[in-house]
Structures are given as C-alpha cells and as structure tokens.
Amino acid sequence: MDALTGESNIVYDARGLVEPNADVPKISTIDGEKAEFDAQNLTTRQINLELRWLINEQGITDVTVRNPGAKHSLGVGLLTRCKITFDGSLGYFGCGIIDGPEVHVKGRVGWSACENMMSGVVVVEGNAGSLTGAAMRGGDLIVKGRLGARTGIDQKGGTILTMGSVGSMTGFMMQRGRQVICEDAGHGLGDSMYDGIIYVGGKVKSLGIDCVPGEWTDADTEFIERKFRIYELGTPPTFQKFVCGKKLYNYDNLEASERKLVL
Amino acid sequence: MAEQNVATERHNPELTVGISAEYLSGKRFPYQEDISTIEDVDLMESTPGQDLNWLEDITLLVEDGVPAVFDRYSNSFVKIYFEIPKGREDEIARKVLIKHLTSGNSYGIQLKEAHAKFPQPELGPWVKGSRTVGTDWKRSVLPGWEAPSGH
Numbered sequence: 356m357d358a359l360t361g362e363s364n365i366v367y368d369a370r371g372l373v374e375p376n377a378d379v380p381k382i383s384t385i386d387g388e389k390a391e392f393d394a395q396n397l398t399t400r401q402i403n404l405e406l407r408w409l410i411n412e413q414g415i416t417d418v419t420v421r422n423p424g425a426k427h428s429l430g431v432g433l434l435t436r437c438k439i440t441f442d443g444s445l446g447y448f449g450c451g452i453i454d455g456p457e458v459h460v461k462g463r464v465g466w467s468a469c470e471n472m473m474s475g476v477v478v479v480e481g482n483a484g485s486l487t488g489a490a491m492r493g494g495d496l497i498v499k500g501r502l503g504a505r506t507g508i509d510q511k512g513g514t515i516l517t518m519g520s521v522g523s524m525t526g527f528m529m530q531r532g533r534q535v536i537c538e539d540a541g542h543g544l545g546d547s548m549y550d551g552i553i554y555v556g557g558k559v560k561s562l563g564i565d566c567v568p569g570e571w572t573d574a575d576t577e578f579i580e581r582k583f584r585i586y587e588l589g590t591p592p593t594f595q596k597f598v599c600g601k602k603l604y605n606y607d608n609l610e611a612s613e614r615k616l617v618l
Numbered sequence: 619m620a621e622q623n624v625a626t627e628r629h630n631p632e633l634t635v636g637i638s639a640e641y642l643s644g645k646r647f648p649y650q651e652d653i654s655t656i657e658d659v660d661l662m663e664s665t666p667g668q669d670l671n672w673l674e675d676i677t678l679l680v681e682d683g684v685p686a687v688f689d690r691y692s693n694s695f696v697k698i699y700f701e702i703p704k705g706r707e708d709e710i711a712r713k714v715l716i717k718h719l720t721s722g723n724s725y726g727i728q729l730k731e732a733h734a735k736f737p738q739p740e741l742g743p744w745v746k747g748s749r750t751v752g753t754d755w756k757r758s759v760l761p762g763w764e765a766p767s768g769h
Contacts, residue, residue: 411737411750434738436666436746455666455743473690474665474672474743492690493672512675531675585668 374400379408388416394429395422402429410437425465430458447484450477453494466503469496472513478586485522488515491532497586504541507534510551516582524563526553529599535582537592548599554579556592569598637694638681639718642725646699649717653700656713664716664744678702678711687711689718691726691742720744 380401383392390409394402409415417438423429427446436455444462454473463481467489475494485503488496493513504522507515507529516535523541526534529548539557546563583591640646649655665671679686686695696718702710718724722741730740734752741748
C-alpha cells in the first residue's frame with residue numbers, strides 16, 4: 356500500500372493498521388543505565404518495541420528518543436519507573452496507559468495524551484490537543500502551553516496543570532483529581548462533574564451543569580504552591596476554584612460496580 | 619467468624635455487594651490487622667515525582683462499615699481491622715495499599731503471570747528489581763472448542 360503523504364516524516368500507512376514488522380530494532384546507544392536512539396526511520400511499533408526492550412529487558416532507566424516526528428501512540432503501556440525524553444513532538448494518544456514513568460516532551464502533543472495514565476509525571480513544553488488526560492487515574496500532567504477541548508474528560512484522579520487556556524467542556528464528567536488552568540476556560544467547564552476540583556486563573560466562558568464555585572481553603576493554597584514549586588512554574592496567578600454542586604448526585608441508586616468506577 | 623464470612627462470600631458471590639481483597643484471595647493479610655507491619659512503608663519512595671503523586675488521591679474509605687482503602691488495580695477494597703490513630707487516617711490507608719501492592723497480593727498483580735501480553739515488571743512501578751512477566755504470553759485455548767468456519 357502506498358505511503359500516506361499528509362504528514363511529514365511518516366513513511367508508512369498509519370491508518371490504524373498493524374505494522375507488520377515486529378522486530379525490535381536494537382539500535383540504541385547504551386551508556387550504563389542511559390540510552391538514546393533516533394526514531395526518524397522507525398515505525399510507531401518499532402519505537403515502542405525499542406522502548407520496552409530497553410526498559411523491561413536491558414535495565415535502562417533513562418531513555419532519550421530523538422526525532423519522534425509527531426508519530427501517534429508513542430510511549431504507551433510503560434508500567435515501570437523510568438525517565439523518558441522525547442526530543443520533539445508526539446501525535447495522538449502519546450504516553451497512554453502509563454504507570455510510573457517520568458516523561459519530558461520537548462515539543463507538542465496531539466489528541467488524548469496520557470489517556471488512562473495511572474501514575475508518573477508527564478511534562479509537555481508546548482501545546483496539547485483535545486481530550487488530554489482523558490480518564491486519567493493518577494499522576495501529574497503538566498502542559499506549559501494550551502489545551503484543547505474536553506481536557507480531563509472522565510478524569511478519575513491525578514493533576515492536570517496547564518500554564519495556558521483550555522477549550523470547551525473541560526472536566527466533563529470529572530470524577531476525582533484536580534485541574535489547574537492558569538488562563539481562560541471555554542464553555543461548559545466541569546459539566547456533569549461528580550467530584551474533583553478545577554482551578555481557573557483566567558475567565559470562564561460558562562460553567563457546565565452542576566459545576567459551581569467552591570470555597571478556597573488552606574489545602575488549596577498548599578497544593579497550588581507545591582505544584583508550582585516542584586515544576587518551577589514561577590508565581591501562581593490568583594485562582595477561582597470550582598467544584599461539583601452535587602445536585603445531580605444519585606450515588607444511592609448506582610450499582611456496586613458503577614460506584615467503584617467513581618472511587 | 620470473619621473467616622466464615624469470607625468463605626461464604628466466595629461460595630455465594632451473589633451475597634456480596636462490594637468486592638474485597640479477602641474475597642478475591644480467600645484470606646486476610648497481616649497488614650490488615652497489625653499496624654506495626656506497615657509503619658516502615660516509605661510513601662515518597664514508593665511513588666514517582668517529587669510529591670505523593672497518585673497516592674494523593676488515596677484516602678481512607680469505609681466498606682461494609684469497616685475502614686478500607688480502595689485498590690484500583692483489582693477494583694476491590696482492602697479492609698483495615700486495627701485501630702487507626704486519629705489524624706493518620708489517609709497515611710495509614712496509603713501505607714496499607716502500598717504494602718498490599720508491593721507484597722504482590724493484589725489480585726490484579728496475581729493475574730499478570732498468566733495474562734500479561736507483553737514484558738512488564740510483575741510488581742509494577744513500586745518495587746525495584748521486580749521480575750519481568752509477560753515474556754511468553756500464549757493465547758488461552760478452551761479444550762474441545764473449535765473456531766467457527768471463516769474465523
């Protein structure tokens with residue numbers, strides 16, 4: 356099949372078909388517990404195979420990936436403590452389903468970065484697309500640029516912090532965790548949220564159903580100051596706090612399995 | 619009596635509203651009954667990043683009227699039977715959970731040996747040097763079953 360030409364640097368058919376080459380490239384330069392490789396001529400599958408081989412089988416704890424080329428689904432399913440640096444941008448679904456890694460993305464990320472993230476730290480220097488942190492369960496996701504719509508949809512834990520603005524329906528059906536938005540928020544903020552906290556430093560175009568202003572506490576101050584200090588983000592702006600109004604609460608009517616989903 | 623309740627739950631799953639770690643494993647663990655077994659757990663060491671990270675969302679809950687912590691890796695509650703010192707509720711809940719996970723007793727971890735499809739540390743990100751599982755996954759075969767024609 357002919358290669359797609361819409362995105363530069365992608366030289367294979369990236370339309371969701373399984374890439375047939377499942378051989379680990381083993382091209383990394385390894386120095387002690389550190390490794391580095393150039394991903395320019397590798398497919399998504401090969402890049403992820405190389406990462407898993409290094410981390411799970413070679414005992415490497417610090418990997419740098421050169422030229423990730425905004426390919427989709429990079430750095431997914433990594434379930435151990437390690438450090439990964441992407442020296443460039445990621446496409447859709449970057450760093451999904453991770454549990455433990457500390458990731459630094461020097462460029463931007465596309466849709467659904469860190470989807471279902473369990474724990475760890477992801478720092479993105481640029482912007483992130485829609486659905487960032489979807490269904491995230493834990494960990495810190497720091498985006499120094501802006502975020503798209505439906506940020507943290509169905510978020511079940513962890514922290515999403517952006518130094519910029521967010522799009523519409525951010526925090527939709529949020530169930531737990533925290534979002535820190537240093538600039539403006541789009542329409543429908545926190546719509547149908549069950550729980551969790553959303554801090555906004557700029558203007559909110561409109562609040563979603565059952566999202567209401569919350570009372571600021573010392574714990575909020577400690578949390579904000581701690582995150583800004585840890586990630587060296589400077590002086591935090593003055594935030595408004597938003598929480599669930601609990602007018603839509605029907606926990607007693609939920610089945611046991613449904614109740615667990617929101618814990 | 620508690621042992622009998624566990625056995626009853628296991629034989630009659632319909633009787634249970636929630637799922638407890640005891641129900642899944644068929645036994646109770648020492649760190650559910652003795653606070654001294656969890657005092658040495660280092661929470662900061664157990665999590666990535668420079669603060670508690672995902673443990674910040676873990677708080678002491680109540681299940682069936684008993685203090686409990688939720689294990690998201692097996693969708694079950696780990697009940698706590700010892701007296702919890704006032705002011706240390708969430709800390710104790712987090713320590714019990716980390717002990718449960720690092721001991722390999724979480725049902726989600728026990729399933730890895732047979733079902734992990736790609737190499738990963740058995741004890742997840744909490745234990746350094748944990749052995750790797752999932753290196754030789756094979757599709758389960760149901761004896762006597764044949765795929766329908768065309769599949």
